[in-house]
Amino acid sequence: MKKDTSGKTWKDSVALRWVVLILVSGLMFSTYWFQDFFSGLKGLMESELGFTSEEFGRLIGFTTIANMFGMIIVGGIILDKWGLRLAGLLFGGLAAVGAVIVALGSAGFFGEDKSVMLNTMILGRIMFGSGLEVVCVVCTRAVVKWFKGYELALAMAINVGFGRLGTALGMALSVDIGKGFVTPAISFAATLIGLTLIMFLIYIVFDIKLDRQVKGQNAGNNLEEEEEEDFRFSDLIKLITNSSFLYIALLCVTFYAGVFPFIQYAPDLLVNKFGFSYNLPEGQGNFILFGSTNFGNTMVYVGLFIFGLAFSMIPSKRKTAAGKMLAYLVIFAVFYAAIYSMRDTLSLWLQNGPKTASLIPLGTILFTPIFGNYVDKKGKAASLMILGSFLLIFAHISLSVFNNVILGYLGLVSLGVAFSLVPAAMWPSVAKIVAEKRLGTAYATMFTLQNWGLGLFFWGIGAVLDLANKQNLEAIRAGEMMYDYTIPVLMLVVCGVVSIFLSFLLKKADRRQKYGLELPSGQKPE
Numbered sequence: 001m002k003k004d005t006s007g008k009t010w011k012d013s014v015a016l017r018w019v020v021l022i023l024v025s026g027l028m029f030s031t032y033w034f035q036d037f038f039s040g041l042k043g044l045m046e047s048e049l050g051f052t053s054e055e056f057g058r059l060i061g062f063t064t065i066a067n068m069f070g071m072i073i074v075g076g077i078i079l080d081k082w083g084l085r086l087a088g089l090l091f092g093g094l095a096a097v098g099a100v101i102v103a104l105g106s107a108g109f110f111g112e113d114k115s116v117m118l119n120t121m122i123l124g125r126i127m128f129g130s131g132l133e134v135v136c137v138v139c140t141r142a143v144v145k146w147f148k149g150y151e152l153a154l155a156m157a158i159n160v161g162f163g164r165l166g167t168a169l170g171m172a173l174s175v176d177i178g179k180g181f182v183t184p185a186i187s188f189a190a191t192l193i194g195l196t197l198i199m200f201l202i203y204i205v206f207d208i209k210l211d212r213q214v215k216g217q218n219a220g221n222n223l224e225e226e227e228e229e230d231f232r233f234s235d236l237i238k239l240i241t242n243s244s245f246l247y248i249a250l251l252c253v254t255f256y257a258g259v260f261p262f263i264q265y266a267p268d269l270l271v272n273k274f275g276f277s278y279n280l281p282e283g284q285g286n287f288i289l290f291g292s293t294n295f296g297n298t299m300v301y302v303g304l305f306i307f308g309l310a311f312s313m314i315p316s317k318r319k320t321a322a323g324k325m326l327a328y329l330v331i332f333a334v335f336y337a338a339i340y341s342m343r344d345t346l347s348l349w350l351q352n353g354p355k356t357a358s359l360i361p362l363g364t365i366l367f368t369p370i371f372g373n374y375v376d377k378k379g380k381a382a383s384l385m386i387l388g389s390f391l392l393i394f395a396h397i398s399l400s401v402f403n404n405v406i407l408g409y410l411g412l413v414s415l416g417v418a419f420s421l422v423p424a425a426m427w428p429s430v431a432k433i434v435a436e437k438r439l440g441t442a443y444a445t446m447f448t449l450q451n452w453g454l455g456l457f458f459w460g461i462g463a464v465l466d467l468a469n470k471q472n473l474e475a476i477r478a479g480e481m482m483y484d485y486t487i488p489v490l491m492l493v494v495c496g497v498v499s500i501f502l503s504f505l506l507k508k509a510d511r512r513q514k515y516g517l518e519l520p521s522g523q524k525p526e
């Protein structure tokens with residue numbers, strides 16, 4: 001093979017970096033899809049499989065169990081020892097096998113008794129959940145490896161954006177994909193993980209090449225290879241005794257416990273509380289599905305939108321003010337035309353529970369990079385976490401105690417904004433508090449704690465829902481009454497209140513410890 005003597009590596013090429021980002025983000029897309037798509041199927045799981053709300057909650061809650069007891073730490077250690085290629089394959093594979101077991105369990109492959117079906121599906125979800133979180137850490141590491149020194153914050157936001165897209169599409173389309181049945185929707189979601197594992201295999205080829213190039217460069221320049229530090233328990237102790245890290249880790253638990261579990265129940269809440277539907281009227285509103293008459297139009301809009309976006313991203317030095325204005329104009333016009341031409345479809349979508357709820361993660365794809373950019377340029381990360389926690393409280397109050405659909409929409413919007421603000425401010429702040437070589441340990445610790453909150457509320461909302469509606473369960477199952485979601489959602493207000501408290505403590509600790517969380521990226525406190 002010819003030796004590259006240019007001194008450049010594949011990560012110095014913009015095009016190759018973005019190809020790598022797409023290849024790696026595939027696994028984020030499919031695992032987030034599988035994590036969240038059950039939310040659109042809750043009604044169907046009750047009517048087809050006979051699951052209660054508690055059983056639905058148990059099924060999604062158990063996804064976190066292995067992670068609560070150290071699976072992510074084990075994954076982190078394996079990642080340190082074997083590298084991200086093997087760890088990605090191993091944990092991506094585990095997620096895929098778990099997903100297949102869920103699909104087989106739901107089809108009655110292991111037995112048609114309800115408890116056998118539920119337990120085998122739970123087993124599959126536990127395996128899937130163990131893979132999911134380590135996959136998230138592997139993807140973050142891969143993005144850092146290729147984008148450090150380049151567009152790291154943007155790449156991270158886009159990587160999480162792929163995950164959110166998976167969540168949104170999984171929620172919105174699973175009922176249509178299943179065509180009234182649970183198993184086809186699960187099989188589709190499991191197949192997605194398999195397909196994106198193939199994308200990861202292609203990524204491995206790129207990764208091997210980069211490693212060889214870097215090794216060659218280092219040998220040529222007589223440089224030592226940059227060693228990443230392995231996971232150490234002493235690091236963990238150091239981390240949790242750092243008050244800023246402790247507050248941000250606890251905030252990660254309470255904030256995400258108020259969001260991810262809610263998303264699993266949001267479509268069902270909209271159906272039961274505000275009279276939304278689970279299904280669209282026959283043959284209408286599915287413009288996004290392949291083969292529909294509007295598919296061509298949609299693709300034209302998507303193409304133009306990408307063109308505008310790409311043009312606006314050309315560095316300002318190489319672009320005139322008029323060019324910049326033109327790019328924004330293209331984006332705005334395409335957006336307006338798309339919304340206008342899809343108005344009939346959209347009004348149908350806004351009466352459908354899963355599709356309306358999917359707008360929460362969909363909105364974050366746009367807003368997270370915008371807030372991320374604000375944090376990079378202006379700082380104020382701790383203050384934005386306070387604001388995000390406040391919006392979380394507003395969202396849950398307006399979706400629980402009031403019975404007004406407009407307030408309900410406002411609640412969903414503020415939840416979407418909070419879900420963009422806090423992650424955009426939180427994850428770069430962790431990188432300010434923790435030294436880069438300890439970031440792997442920091443993420444693994446935060447995700448482990450986070451899984452305790454998630455597990456509790458994934459299950460807890462379903463269990464409290466059954467409990468609060470105990471007198472009417474028979475009538476609800478017979479379709480004569482609706483679930484009352486007031487108490488389960490009101491519980492989540494507590495998550496918002498504790499989050500505000502923690503973000504204030506974080507801001508105060510940062511003033512003392514001087515990590516510069518309120519300052520723009522790269523600026524250090526005096």
Ligand SMILES: NCCCC[C@H](NC(=O)[C@@H](N)CC(=O)O)C(=O)O
Nearest residue numbers: 035132133136140156160423427447
């Ligand atoms: N660079 C870190 C990105 C984390 C994004 C964050 N994901 C999580 O918190 C995961 N533990 C959740 C999961 O995988 O289910 C997010 O905002 O999605």
